[in-house]
Amino acid sequence: MPAPTKMISTRWDQADGHTLNGYLRTGGYEALRKALAMNPDAVVDEVKAANLAGRGGAGFPCGTKWSFLPKDIFPRYLVVNGDESEPGTYKDRLLMERDPHQLIEGVLIASWAIKAEQAFIYIRGEMPHAHERVAAALNEAYAAGYIGKNICGTDWSMDVVLHWGAGAYIVGEETALIESLEGNRGMPRLKPPFFPASKGLYMQPTVVNNVETLANLPWIISNGAAAFTSFGNEKNTGTRLFAVSGHVKNPGVFEVEFGTTTFRELFYDFCGGIREDRTVKAFIPGGGSAPWFFEEDLDTQLDAGVVGGKGSMLGSGAIVVMDDTTDMVKAAWRLVKFFAKESCGKCSPCREGTNWMEKIYRRILDGEGRPEDVALLLDVADNISPGLTWPPKQTTICPLGPSAAAGALVSSIRRFPVEYDHYIVHGRPIDGVSTGIYRPSLAPAS
Amino acid sequence: MSRFNPANLERARELLTHYPRAKSATIPMCHLAQEQDGYLTEEAMAHIAELVGCTNAEVYGTASFYEMFKFHPVGTYVVGVCTNISCLLVGGEELLDHASGSLGIRPGATTADGLFTLEEMECLAACTEAPCLQVNYRYENKVTHEGFDRIVADLRAGKRADIPRHGMLGAVRQSIPADRRAGVKAI
Numbered sequence: 001m002p003a004p005t006k007m008i009s010t011r012w013d014q015a016d017g018h019t020l021n022g023y024l025r026t027g028g029y030e031a032l033r034k035a036l037a038m039n040p041d042a043v044v045d046e047v048k049a050a051n052l053a054g055r056g057g058a059g060f061p062c063g064t065k066w067s068f069l070p071k072d073i074f075p076r077y078l079v080v081n082g083d084e085s086e087p088g089t090y091k092d093r094l095l096m097e098r099d100p101h102q103l104i105e106g107v108l109i110a111s112w113a114i115k116a117e118q119a120f121i122y123i124r125g126e127m128p129h130a131h132e133r134v135a136a137a138l139n140e141a142y143a144a145g146y147i148g149k150n151i152c153g154t155d156w157s158m159d160v161v162l163h164w165g166a167g168a169y170i171v172g173e174e175t176a177l178i179e180s181l182e183g184n185r186g187m188p189r190l191k192p193p194f195f196p197a198s199k200g201l202y203m204q205p206t207v208v209n210n211v212e213t214l215a216n217l218p219w220i221i222s223n224g225a226a227a228f229t230s231f232g233n234e235k236n237t238g239t240r241l242f243a244v245s246g247h248v249k250n251p252g253v254f255e256v257e258f259g260t261t262t263f264r265e266l267f268y269d270f271c272g273g274i275r276e277d278r279t280v281k282a283f284i285p286g287g288g289s290a291p292w293f294f295e296e297d298l299d300t301q302l303d304a305g306v307v308g309g310k311g312s313m314l315g316s317g318a319i320v321v322m323d324d325t326t327d328m329v330k331a332a333w334r335l336v337k338f339f340a341k342e343s344c345g346k347c348s349p350c351r352e353g354t355n356w357m358e359k360i361y362r363r364i365l366d367g368e369g370r371p372e373d374v375a376l377l378l379d380v381a382d383n384i385s386p387g388l389t390w391p392p393k394q395t396t397i398c399p400l401g402p403s404a405a406a407g408a409l410v411s412s413i414r415r416f417p418v419e420y421d422h423y424i425v426h427g428r429p430i431d432g433v434s435t436g437i438y439r440p441s442l443a444p445a446s
Numbered sequence: 447m448s449r450f451n452p453a454n455l456e457r458a459r460e461l462l463t464h465y466p467r468a469k470s471a472t473i474p475m476c477h478l479a480q481e482q483d484g485y486l487t488e489e490a491m492a493h494i495a496e497l498v499g500c501t502n503a504e505v506y507g508t509a510s511f512y513e514m515f516k517f518h519p520v521g522t523y524v525v526g527v528c529t530n531i532s533c534l535l536v537g538g539e540e541l542l543d544h545a546s547g548s549l550g551i552r553p554g555a556t557t558a559d560g561l562f563t564l565e566e567m568e569c570l571a572a573c574t575e576a577p578c579l580q581v582n583y584r585y586e587n588k589v590t591h592e593g594f595d596r597i598v599a600d601l602r603a604g605k606r607a608d609i610p611r612h613g614m615l616g617a618v619r620q621s622i623p624a625d626r627r628a629g630v631k632a633i
Contacts, residue, residue: 075466075631075633084571085568085569085571086569087530087531087532087568087569087573088531088532088569088573089569089571089573090571090572090573090574090575092571093571093572117631118466118628118630124571125477125512125514125583126514126570126571126580126583127571127583128583128584128614128615128616129584129585129616131615131616131618132616132617132618133618135616135618135619135620136618138620139618139620139621142622142623142626143623143626145626147626147628148622148623148626148627148628149625149626149627149628149629157628157629158628159464159622159627159628159629159630161464161465161620161630162620163470163473163474164473164474164477164615165473165512166473166476166477166509166512166513166514166515167512167513167514167515168511168512168513169568180473181470182467182469182470183467183469183470183471183472183473183498183500183508184469184508185507185508185511186511186512202466202467202633204633243573243574244574245532245535245573245574245576246531246532246535246536246576247535247536251532251573251574251575251576252574253574284531288530288531288569318573320531320532320535320573322535326535330534331531331534331535334529334530334531334534335530335531338530338531338568338569341568342568344511435534435535436529436534436537436538436539436540437539437540437543438539438543
């Protein structure tokens with residue numbers, strides 16, 4: 001049985017792991033000193049050699065992202081995406097609460113590598129404890145000379161600022177995050193023409209990196225890219241944090257070698273199996289946006305390319321398990337409802353489409369579904385994401401609406417058409433499945 | 447209660463020094479105003495507009511996009527129950543229903559004594575701890591119906607010193623000492 005591999009979660013169980021003393025005692029800020037003795041371009045090369053993929057969802061290689069910054073245009077900024085809110089995702093909050101100095105050291109290493117003028121750590125508003133831990137760590141690091149003027153006694157100076165979000169899923173999209181950081185409504189920017197690397201925050205070159213991505217940097221710099229790539233497989237290097245929730249006996253967040261473990265091992269060995277020893281009906285392999293997997297996919301490796309090749313994504317490492325009692329129409333509705341609620345309203349297909357889909361779901365669940373409703377759902381979905389393939393095509397600026405269309409909705413309709421038909425004909429789920437108690441008409445307006 | 451009081455005005459001015467452009471301080475200042483008054487008043491938004499150099503409407507335009515900002519008084523304790531997928535699967539809807547019955551209000555409403563506002567929340571990033579809820583954004587994990595009633599009873603009895611009134615963000619704030627500051631360049 002594969003065992004967890006601890007690379008970035010080593011201090012989670014350390015009582016003082018979040019303090020500067022606890023961090024320094026376990027090798028903290030040595031990677032920063034090492035990086036500062038290197039040429040910034042050498043740090044970029046090391047991260048490129050480590051083949052560190054972004055951990056926020058898209059999986060874009062971190063070093064390559066950095067190298068898109070145009071030469072000689074300053075100031076440039078690093079923005080840390082700590083707006084974790086993809087349904088099922090639970091890892092960045094742990095990294096911020098339990099090992100904030102590791103994140104800060106990663107921020108400093110990245111800032112040095114890309115020659116950032118300033119860094120901003122954008123933390124989701126609903127996480128005051130993460131704010132407290134990161135703020136306390138920033139205050140300690142400033143006082144100890146790791147941030148601010150003359151970092152570690154060098155000529156290099158820069159400020160790292162903690163920024164509060166205020167509740168908006170879409171702000172996890174990098175250009176929406178930048179808009180939000182500029183004090184505006186968090187609506188994604190149209191790209192092209194301008195990508196953040198060339199014109200981002202304040203229309204200056206900007207890198208937006210996820211918390212988990214940056215948390216890997218101290219390890220990579222301390223141990224070298226070669227050691228990092230010895231973990232995982234050829235294309236998936238290092239480790240990944242996977243949050244397994246839903247119908248498993250022991251839900252949890254596990255750090256495992258990237259690309260090595262299978263979903264079956266994760267569910268049955270790490271999580272102790274499915275509750276009441278039931279069977280897996282479906283599972284979400286990478287967050288609420290991702291198309292679903294089913295029982296026959298259990299032996300798939302947790303490998304970004306393999307999962308992508310099977311028509312879904314590993315995304316943000318959010319795995320949600322649904323057993324054979326799950327009402328698939330209800331489960332899909334909750335996800336579609338989420339996207340309808342979180343649509344920022346900028347693009348018509350998403351703003352209108354997600355809400356129409358949600359309304360159609362409501363009447364199906366309320367027992368008032370019409371025979372044409374499944375076809376209508378697919379038609380509306382197709383207008384948001386033509387072809388309903390994965391990765392989704394977009395009639396919108398960002399993938400929010402297309403995720404609602406080509407994710408849970410299509411997965412559940414294609415696999416469980418009988419459950420939809422049963423609802424439409426009989427006004428209730430098929431025998432043996434039951435999830436939750438609400439019929440939407442009774443559910444609160446939200 | 448309206449504009450920033452002197453202590454908060456000082457903190458608001460400090461926030462301005464954190465950003466290359468003043469408008470970036472809008473959301474943190476809205477949090478500060480909500481902390482002061484429990485919700486975001488029109489006077490506070492006008493004051494923020496003055497401080498960041500934009501119109502009142504721009505501040506309202508930004509603030510109204512974000513769910514955490516309230517434009518009318520809410521309960522001392524805002525109870526947010528998650529019903530998104532991970533919580534749904536293990537009793538999130540039942541927990542919200544129980545909370546609604548126990549408090550005697552529908553989600554979105556506030557109890558007559560002004561103590562509790564109930565909200566239905568989307569994913570709170572505590573998926574392995576489902577079903578979960580937040581009281582003023584402080585987490586309560588794996589909440590049973592009995593556990594919910596205990597939380598409410600404890601809050602009514604003033605036994606939860608760890609949960610401040612609505613609007614209060616983290617107790618620890620970032621403060622950059624003047625002698626350590628690299629210096630933010632305006633752009």
